[in-house]
Amino acid sequence: MNIDGSCFCRRVSYSVAGRPGLSAFCHCTNCQRLSGCPFVHTIHFPAGAFRWTHAAPHEEYLDSYVPPEKPWKTRFRCKNCGACVMSANSKVGQCSIWGAHLSRDDAGKIVDWETVKPTAHIFYGTRMLDVQDGLGKWEGYENGSRRLG
Numbered sequence: 484m485n486i487d488g489s490c491f492c493r494r495v496s497y498s499v500a501g502r503p504g505l506s507a508f509c510h511c512t513n514c515q516r517l518s519g520c521p522f523v524h525t526i527h528f529p530a531g532a533f534r535w536t537h538a539a540p541h542e543e544y545l546d547s548y549v550p551p552e553k554p555w556k557t558r559f560r561c562k563n564c565g566a567c568v569m570s571a572n573s574k575v576g577q578c579s580i581w582g583a584h585l586s587r588d589d590a591g592k593i594v595d596w597e598t599v600k601p602t603a604h605i606f607y608g609t610r611m612l613d614v615q616d617g618l619g620k621w622e623g624y625e626n627g628s629r630r631l632g
Contacts, residue, residue: 497537545562601618603618
């Protein structure tokens with residue numbers, strides 16, 4: 484199974500093979516500041532499952548940013564539209580993509596939603612708003628931190 488996505492202008496595109504190891508709504512302050520939103524739908528995969536599918540050389544279309552406080556994380560965004568499309572974490576050998584960038588069907592629904600739908604809210608302690616949706620709320624990562632609700 485491949486999960487495909489792209490930036491807003493579609494100049495940058497990617498494909499991820501397999502099923503995600505984590506799919507959650509992230510309320511961490513980094514995601515809030517990078518997206519300008521209260522939370523994002525983050526989906527994690529092993530780094531080796533990810534590949535760029537836009538024209539090579541891929542770097543020609545991408546900017547990258549390494550947060551000084553987390554030098555093991557590299558965020559990639561489209562040089563044209565500015566959308567953040569992927570984050571690579573060398574510390575744990577994983578990458579993350581955001582659900583809003585995934586391919587959609589003719590009705591505007593995310594393709595393979597059942598595979599990628601979020602199962603929890605993570606870093607909920609730094610939330611900007613309360614969410615009442617029946618999903619578990621976690622202090623950090625799901626099943627790896629204290630459950631808040």
